[in-house]
Amino acid sequence: MTGVNSFQVSGYGPERAGWARLFARDGMARRLDWPILLAALALSLIGSVLVFSATRNRTDINQGDPYYFFFRHLLNTGIGLALMAGTVWLGHRTLRTAVPFLYGASVFLILMVLTPLGSTVNGAHSWIVIGGGFSLQPSEFVKVTIILGMAMLLAARVDAGDKQYPDHRTVLQALGLAAVPALIVLLMPDLGSVMVMVVIVLGVLLASGASNRWIFGLIGTGTAGALAVWQLGILDEYQINRFAAFANPELDPAGVGYNTNQARIAIGSGGLTGSGLFQGSQTTGQFVPEQQTDFVFTVAGEELGFVGGGLIIVLLGVVLWRACRIARETSDLYGTIVAAGIVAWFAFQAFENIGMTLGIMPVTGLPLPFVSYGGSSMFAVWVAVGLLQSIRVQRPMSA
C-alpha cells in the first residue's frame, strides 16, 4: 500500500465531504461487510412477501387491509436498517461503555413483563403492550445485551493484556450475568428464548477461550438438568408429550401435533418449485397456525418449494459464514466474543425455527431471523448485524 493510504487510514487526512468520505477507498461503505448486509436485506424482503402471502386473507387480524402486515414488515425492516446504521456509527467499542446501562435496561424491561404491564401471547407471558398496536418482546433485546455484557466481562482483562484467557472468577460473573435474565424469561415461560440464551452462553464461552472445564461443565449440567426434569416427573405427561410431539404428532394431535402435521404437509407438498407465490392451498386455507411469525418458513416451503426454502437457508448460511469470518478476523477478544455470540444466536434460532417446521425440532415460539413478522425480533437481529458490521469496520485493515 502507498503512504497516502496509510495517511488516510490514520484518520488525520484533510476533511472530505460526508458521502465522498463514506465511499472513499477506505471509507466506511467500502469496509462494510456487504454480503451480510445484502443477505440480511434479502431475507427481510423475502420475509415481507411471505408474510404478505400468509396474511393477505387473514381478515381476522389484518384489519381489512391485505397489505397491513406487508407494510409493517417493511417498516420494521427499515427501522432495523436504521438501528444497524446507528450501531455502526456509534461503533461497538463505543457501545462497550454503555453496556452496563443497556443490560440494566433490558433486564428492567423483562422484569416489567412479569408485572401487570406484561401480556400473554400464545401461552408465553413475554410481551409488553405499548399501545397503538405496538408491543415489545424484551426477551429479544436481552439476547443482545447478554452477548454484550458477557463479552465485556470476559474480554476486559484479556484485551488489556493482563491475561491470556478469562479466569474462573470472570467466567462465573459472566454466567451470573446471563443467568439473571434467563431465569426471568424461564418464568414467563418462554422456553424457546431460554434455549437460545443457553446456546449464546455456550458460544460466548467458547469464543472467550474459557477453560474447557467450563464448556463441558455447562453442557454436562444442562444434560443432567434436562434428564432430571424428565425422569423425576417434574413435568406433567402432557408437557412432555407437547415437547415430543414434533417427532410424533399423535402425542398431541390437536395442539402441537396439529401444527407439526400441517406444517409438514405444507412444506412437503411444495415439491421442487412450490405451488407458486400466493397459490399455496395450505397457506391460502390458513391450515398452519402462526404462519406469519413462527411458521413463516412453511409459506416458503409450500409456495416456493425446495428452491425457495433452500434459498432462505443459503442466505442464512451467507450471514453466518461471514459472521464467523468476522469473529475470526477481528483483533480484539471483545469483538470476537460478540461476533461468536451472534453466530450462536442466529444459527441456533434459525435451526430451531426451520427445524420445527420440518419436524426435526420441538415446537417453540421462536421467530426466524429477518423473515418472521415481528418488530422486536427484527430490531434485535438488525442491531446484531450492526454490531457485526461495526466489528468488521473497526478492525485493523489487513494487508
Place this chain on the structure above:
Amino acid sequence: MTNIPETGRTPRVQIRLIVIQVLVLSLLGTLGGRLWYLQIREGAEYAKEASGNHVQQVVQPAVRGSILDARGVPLADNETRLVVSASRTELMKMKDDGEAVLTKLAGVLGMTPKEVKEKVRLCDAETPQPCWNGSPYQPIPITDEATPRQALQIRERAEDFPGITAEPQAVRRYPSPGKANTAQVLGYLSPVTDEEIQQAQDTDSPFLRSDQVGRSGLERQYDKALRGKAGVTRYEVDNLGRVIGQAESDAAQPGSNLVTSIDARVQRVAEYELNEAMKEARKAWDRNTQERYKADAGAVVVMEAKTGRIVAMASNPTYDPNAWVGGISAKDYRKLTGKSSNYPLLNRAIQGQAAPGSIFKVVSTAAAVQAGYDFDGRYECSSAYSVGGQVFKNFESQNHGAIDLGRALEVSCDTVYYRLAHSEWKKDGGIDPKGRPNDWFYKAAHQFGLGKETGIDLPNEVTGRVPDREWKQRYWEANKDAWCRTGKKDGDYVERISYENCLEGNKMRAGDEINYSIGQGDTLVTPIQMAGIYAAISNGGTLYAPTVGKAVISPDGKKVTEIKPKANGRLPVSGQTLAQMDEALAGVATRGTAAWRFGGWPQDEIPMHAKTGTAEVYGKQTTSWFATYTDDYAIVMTISQGGTGSGASGPAVRNIYDALYGVSDDGTIEPRNALLPTPQKELPKIQTDGSITAPKLPKDVAKEQKAKQKAPGGATEQQQAAAATVPSPETGNRQTRRRGRAGRRRGGPRLGSRRPGSSRQESRRTQS
C-alpha cells in the same frame, strides 16, 4: 500497510471459532437435507395429503332404483317430498350465524325456533340429539314434510331466506301394492356407518356420508345396483371451512331398477293365507300340551318349479318396512328387535329352520333306492318297530301290511323307513362301524342340498343341518363337558339324555338313524330348501339356486341385465324313481294324507302333488309342514307350533293354488280369475324417461280373489267358508296327540337324540 499484530488471538480461540463455524454449517446442512427429504423424496405423498386437506364435497344424492314385481308393479319406490334444508355454510356467513333466518323459517314451517336450530346444529360429544351428524357442507334437512304452500313461501321470498332451500326430494317408499307387504324380502335401509365409509373408501363404489344402505333383503343384496351414484361437487375450503373455490362436479346417476320374480298379487294372497292359517291354528286345541296352539311363526314359499324363481315369499310375524323410512324411531326399533318382539325382521322362509318331519321322506325314499332297495319292493308297514327293547311306533299304530315305497310315501308309513334305516345302520357296522360307512341316508340329504345354503339372492340365509357322523362328532366335542357335568344315570329325562350323550353322543346310534329317516331328531331344514327340493321333483330333478331378482334394468330402461336361474345340481334320483315318487306324491294329494285338503281339485287339468309333515320339537308344540307342487309351481308352508301339516297349513296352500290357477270353490277353473296360471316370462317395460307401465292392483288382492272365486262357480258363502277353514279343534287335532303316547312309545332310555322326536302323519283319510 502497517502491520498491526492480531492481538488476543490465541490458537485455542481460533480452533474453537473454526469448530463453531463447522457446527453452524452442519446445522444448516441438516436443514437442507431434511428439506430435500420432505419436498423432493416424500413430496408426492404430502401433496396428496394437502389436497385432501382442503377439499370438501357436497353431495347430490342419487335416486335409488325401484324394486318391481314380475309385472312391473313397484314393491319399493320413491316418493317426492318437499324437503326444506339449510346450508350451514351460508348461515355462518351471516352476522348472527343465521339466527334471524332460522327464526323466520320456524314461523313459516310452524315449528319453534328452538326445534329448527337444534336440527341445524352439528353433533359432537356434548351435543345431545337432535343434531346433524352429517357433513357440515351438506344442506341439512329441517323437515321432509313441508306443504307446497310452505315451500312456495320460502321460494318466493328467497331474499328473506338466504341459505334455505325448499326442494322436492326422493324418499324411499314401500307402497304395499294390493296390500302385499313383502317386508322381509324387500329389507330396509338405514344410514351408512362410519365403519362402512372407511371400508368402502378405496373401492369403486365409495359411500357418502348421506348415503342410506340396504340392511337386509333385496335392498341389501342388490344395494350396489339400486344405489346409483351420487353427484359430487368438490369445493376448496380453508381451515374454517369457508369456500375458496369450486373444483369439479359430477352429476348424480340414479340407481337401476330391480325386477323380481315376485308377483305382488300372489305375494298378497300368500301373506294373507299364511296369516289366516296361523289365526285359525291358534283357535285349535293341542291335546298334548293342553293349550291352544301358539302358531308363533310361519313362512310360505311359492316357487316356479322349472326355474327356482320365487313368486311369493311370506314370513310371519311381519312388520311395516315404512317404519325405517326417514330414520326409525327408538320405539319402533324396540318393537322390531326387542326380546318380546318375536323378531319380525327375520325372513323365516330362509332364516327359520326346523325339523322337517315327514316331508323329509322323499329324501329317505331316494336314499333307500340308492342303497339298493327296490322302489316296488314289499316293505312291512307294521304298527310298531322295536330296536333293542325300544319301540318305535307307527302313527296311531296303524298297520298297512307289506307295501311298496310309493305307498309308504302316500300313507306316510314311519315303520317302513325305520326298518330301512335300521338295516342300513346295521350294514354300516352298527354303533362302531368298521371302515367307511355308506351312510346312504345322510349322503342323500347332502345331495338334496340340505345342510347348506341354497344360495338364494337374499342375505343371511341359514344352512339347516344334516345330523351326520361329522356333525355328531363336532357337536359332541363342543358339548360333552356340559353333558358330562349335568348328566345323571338315574336322573330325570333331561339328565338321562345328557348322561347318554356324554357317554356316546359322538356315535351314530340306531335310534338316531331311525328318527332321522322320518325327518326327526336333530335334522333342520329351511322352507326354501324344501321348496327347492319339491320343485326339483317337479321339474325332473334339477335343484336350482332360488332367485328373487330377475333382472336389473337401467333407469332409462335401455340396459337390461337378466339374472338367469342357476342350477345347484341334480337330485340323486334316476328318472324312473323320480316318476314313481311323482306318482306317489300325486297319490298323497288324491288319496293320501293331504287328500282331504284337495277335495274337488281338478287333478286332471292341474296334477297336484303334496306331502304333509308334522315335526315334533322337544318342549314345543308340533311344527306344521306342507310341501306341494304342480308342473309349474312348488309351494311349501310351515307354521311353528301350529299343529299338523295338512291341518294347519293345508287350507292356506290350497287357497294359494286356487288363486294361482283360478280354481273356484266348486273345483271349476275360471281362467279370468287365475292370477298366474303360468309363470310370468316377459320383463316389464321401462320407458326411456324412467316411467314404468304396470298393471293396477285392487286395494286388497286377497279379499277380491276370495270374492271372485266364490262368485262364478256359484259356490255359496257357506261352502266357501267351510272350504277355507281348518277343521274344528275336535276333529283337527285328533291327529296330533303326542306327548303322552310318545313317552310310552319310547319307554326305554332314549337312544335317539338330544331332541327326541318322531314324525307323525295325519291319519285322517278323507276317505277313499
